[in-house]
Structures are given as C-alpha cells and as structure tokens.
Amino acid sequence: MMNKLQNAFSHCKFEVPEIIFGRGLLGQVGSCARRLGGKKVFLVSDQGLFQAGWVDQVMQCLLNDGLAFVYYDQITPNPKDTEIEDGAREYIRQGADVIVGLGGGSAMDAAKGIAILVSNGGRIQDYEGPDKIHRPIPPLVLCPTTCGTGSDVSQFAVINDSAERRKFTIMSRCVAPDISLTDPDTLETLPDEHVCTTAADALSHAVEAYLSVASSTLTDVNAVRALRLISQSMGNAVQERRPEDMANLARASLHAGMAFSNSLLGIAHALAHPIGGLYDANHGSVNAVLLPAVVGYDLPVVSERLPELAWGLGHQTNGDVAMASEIVQESINRLLDVCNAPRSLKSLGVEEKDLPELARRAKKDVCILTSPREASESDLLDILEQVY
C-alpha cells in the first residue's frame, strides 16, 4: 500500500510556525508578542497553571516588556464553543491586539478559537472543516505546558460543541500560531497522570502521522524522532521526573506536532474525537486506550513502514517485517503499561450502548481520510469493542 518509492514521488506540503525551544525561555513571551506588533495581550490559560505560578511569571514578563494584558481562564478541558464565544467577546471589549495561549491543548485550542472569532465573527462552528477562515486572525503565540498536544505547531483546533456533545476540527494554515514557544521547565508542575496521558497523545500523534497516507520524508523524520525521544524518556519521566526526560518529552511533542500537522492522523484520532465529545473524556487517555488496537488493525497494510517504526521505538530489526511487527506492538504496550496509562474505554466512563454511535461518528471524522487502512463502521465498532 505504501512504499518508499511512492513516498519519494508523492506530492507533499510542509508548514510549521517559527519555533523557539529551551529551558527558561518562557520569559521571551513578551518579546515575542511585541515582535508581532502587540501592545495589549489577551492571555489565555487555566487555573491549574495559575496555581502552579506560571501565569504569574508570564504576567510579570509582559509587564517588564511594557505590555498591557487581560487574563482569561474561563476554559475547561475539551474547550467548549460557549467558552470560546465568551473569550472572543472579552477580547473585543478589552481592545486586545495579540493572543498568548499558555497551557495544554485546551488552552491553546481555545486561544485559536478566540482568535478566529474576533476577526471573523459568527459562531465557532462556522469554521468547521478545511479552509473556512477568510480573514487574518490576530497574532498568536502559543506556549505548551504538557508533553503532548502539538497544538502549538499544528494547523488544527479541536473544539467541543456543547449542545451536540461532539468535537469538531477546524483545519487551516491560519490557526498555526506565529510563534510556538516551549519552555520545558513548565512541565515541572505537570501532575504524573498528565505526563503519562499527554505523552500517550504525542505517541499516538507520532505513530499515526508516520503511518498516514499523507506522510512524506518531511513528516517522517519528525515522527520517528518523536518516537525515539518518547521511547527513551516516557517511563523515566513519569517515574523519576528528571528534567532531561521532561525536556525530551516536550521536544517529542514538538516533533510529533510538526509531523501530524502536515500528514494528518488516522483511526485512533477519528475515534478519540467522538469519545471526547460525548463523554468529555481526557484526550490522551482515550488515545492510550485506542492506539494499540488501531496499530494492530493497520499492521497488515503497512509492512514496509514497520522496520523504521520499530527503529523509532528503539529496536533494530534489519528490515525483518515480522519481527518489526511484533516489536512495534510490544513496545507501544510496554510504554503505556510502564506509565499506568488507562487501557479500557470502560475505565474512562464510556457506555457500551454508545459504541455503535461512536463508530458511526468516527466514520465521518476527518482523521479517517488519511488512515493507511480503509475502515467501515463495522471495522470501527470491532476496534472499539476490542478495547472496551
């Protein structure tokens, strides 16, 4: 189905924002905002980061750089349409002119949603799907504080429609920020559980981006490096929390984000979106549960890709596909187990009666388009039942 030759010839696009990465660099957020022409920052973050002291640190930097700011933290995990609308009203009321998102995927996707509404108007649902944004959005600086979302480099925002209890995806080069600024020191205060689930999200980004039919060498190199960093540091980061392992995971998130933003994803994310929408479940946890079964489903059609995938996961197979196939499955399971990642949908509160509806919604999710293996509703249901 996919082979190197095809890969070498295929058309590809690659786009990433300006990236700044390094310990202690959070203090550059003000100079980034100023460089983009901002005078009054709309700072989107969450209460956890406020309590951990990072929001304070950013506010101090902004003041030192002579910038005014408005702080907005009325957002929840799997950010809701209503929170985005409230945020946009607040941005306009306050006359802000640049947005800084500090946090995990929720804070950053909320920042993206707010940016879209303040310059384009309407409801955030109006921008669902590819290329629906027609007016430039305000300058945007995103500072990730978890090991996994990739939103800080991606061309996507995933928002929760609270009335319909469904997640929808906005896809546009416009929502890649102007600057992605990662200070891995911010991971110091991330709870163990979130180190695990956000790293599992990055793991699924890297694996799905690598196996995507839209992959290219431009995305492959980043997906494989993400896997190497995750293999090396995921267990240690959860168990020992050494700063170098945390930095490796932050870097893995960046590489995985650069990969999936340009090659898109697959069945795990196609299923994770409706589950997140219906149950407001933790996105990384859902991916941890789904990924092994989805990789098992993909295996028969991705054999030529497996040796490099195995290599990314830390194993030499000298091109032996059968060996690589086993190693890929074992390595992914081991990484998830070492971190005590959730391993069943039931444990996440998913109700068995909803599985057919989840499969039906997943079949319509945009991520299904780049799956290396076709999947019917019934195939998707099989996968869900396998990990229930």
Add this chain to the structure above:
Amino acid sequence: MMNKLQNAFSHCKFEVPEIIFGRGLLGQVGSCARRLGGKKVFLVSDQGLFQAGWVDQVMQCLLNDGLAFVYYDQITPNPKDTEIEDGAREYIRQGADVIVGLGGGSAMDAAKGIAILVSNGGRIQDYEGPDKIHRPIPPLVLCPTTCGTGSDVSQFAVINDSAERRKFTIMSRCVAPDISLTDPDTLETLPDEHVCTTAADALSHAVEAYLSVASSTLTDVNAVRALRLISQSMGNAVQERRPEDMANLARASLHAGMAFSNSLLGIAHALAHPIGGLYDANHGSVNAVLLPAVVGYDLPVVSERLPELAWGLGHQTNGDVAMASEIVQESINRLLDVCNAPRSLKSLGVEEKDLPELARRAKKDVCILTSPREASESDLLDILEQVY
C-alpha cells in the same frame, strides 16, 4: 564537546517557509504568487533554464493564472552586487509586486537581493551580516532547479562584491521566502556535472549542519535524512539519471537546507566563501574539495556525533566511535569519487600564493562561529594546503 544531554537542553530556534514539493508541481507557481497578493511577477532566472524550456513553462503558467510578468536573467553564477542593483531598478521601473526565483543558488540569492533592495534601498552591501533588514520585502516564491543550494528554505543570501572580489552573507529571517516550491522534474535538464557539484553542496550542508554547535534535534533529523537520501541516490543520479534518484536529491537538498538554515554551517563554508569571492569558482565544487579535510579536522571533537552521522551515510556502527569515524570519512570520499567531483583547489584555479589570504578571510566568515572545533588562521591554512 557536544553530547546528547547538552543537545536536549540547549536553546534552539527553527524556522522554515511553507514548503511544496512534488513532481509536476512547477505549474503551481502562479497560484502561489497570486495567493501572496501578487499581480505582476518579477521572474528571476538564468539563460540555461530558459534554453531548457523551464522559463517558458513558468511564463505560460503565470499567463494562465492571469498574472503579468517581467523576466530578468542578467545574473551570473556567484551573483554580483551590480546584477542585484540592476535587477532592483528594473523591478521598480516595471512596477512588479511579487518575485519568483527559478534556478540554482545564484538565481535564488539574486531574487533575495533584489527583494531586499526594492523595499529597503541603498546598496546590497548595507545588509551584510545578521538582521540588517528593517522593512518588509516583497512576497517571494523560490523554485530550486538543482540538487543542492537550499536557498529556497534558508535565511541567507550570499552575494559577490564585485569590486572587492569577496562573497558576503546576508542573514535574516526576512530572506527566507514565503513559499519554497520544488518540482524535481526540473532536474531532468541539469547537466551531470552540476548534479554532482550541487549534490556535493547539499552533502556539505548536511554534514556541517549536523556537526554545528548550534544543531538541535530539529535540525539533526533533517541533516541525517538528507545524508540518507544522498548516500542512496548521488551515485545513481549522476550515472543513470533515474527520476527517483533525482527526486531523492531534490528532497535531500530541501532537508539539508532546513537543517543548515537553522543550525548554520562550519569551516568548509567559511573557506568556500572567500574562494568563491576571489575566483568566482563553482560553490559546490569548492565544497567537494574542502569537505573531507574539514571533517578530518573536526573528528577529534565530535566523537559522540559520529555513529548517527555514519548511520545517515548508510552504515550501522552500534555506537562504535572508531568504526564510525572511519566510515564517515570513507563514505564521504566514496560519494565524491563516484561522481568524479573535483578533489583539489588547484584544479579549480586557486593560486597557491593566495592561500594565506583565503585563510585570513575565512577566519572572519560568519560560518566559522558554529564550527564544532576552533580554528586559527594557521589551522585554516593547513586545511587549504592539505587539499591544494
């Protein structure tokens, strides 16, 4: 001197333009120019590409897309300050509003230079060094047609001061184009000799970027992939000219460009610039001559980097540094020999009496700053004498 730990912690920046890559995609040049708001294209190319028919094809695409254009081909290899100034006057006189550069490093660097002058004025020498450009330049689309320059993704332009017979480097994020568009089919008409010398340039970009003290995982993944593609296809491309090998070299150039644009280079380029300035010598040929000696000079301080470098060059060393060291040197020499790359400065017309002056100038070149090993003027002279 460099180790993985240091690498994991170091601060890094990474910035690349929007990239479009694929066979047959040259026809998208018009839609790229339009998307950037252009109505009248200033098309910079050279007579070789005109004769090969590619300029005609681009002109036809521009017309089909409803764009007016002005064609400018008064540029020579190692583009001169005077050519840039003439081009800028022509751009202004004709009222163009977007620049397309089609060609090798000379056409693309000339396009960058013209873009700088039309919006910033003055002489092109005024912009030598880092961050001297203060006004936004016109939208820029660069279409590489060789295997090596990387100018289509880089934040550099190298221009020849014709009075002083020296090359100088302009470094600014401004000169990375808006869009890098590679159609590897354009390599079909590249003479064998230039396939070899431009691939040697990409080889030296990849090796120097990988060994640079400013490297990071973001640049490493691209440098190593470039090496893998070059190892796989450089010999075949020159000998058999199969389209898939040509496409691999075009892709290698892109990866190597993404690497060196963000991690900078080393001694080979520091020496290549004065040689190019003084003798108007072919840049790829000069790098082919210098690279083996420079790698030999660097080896003692880059031992931890060698196994991955050897792996990029196609060899497993299981972390054995001594083996990797030999393999790296052998592989580079073999690649250059298979293509009949020039192997001595004398054969390029360099005069022995000038070597001390070349070493003196190289010591002041910006590329020396990121060399993994310090080099005095006398060390640089030793290297020059070694490959004379």
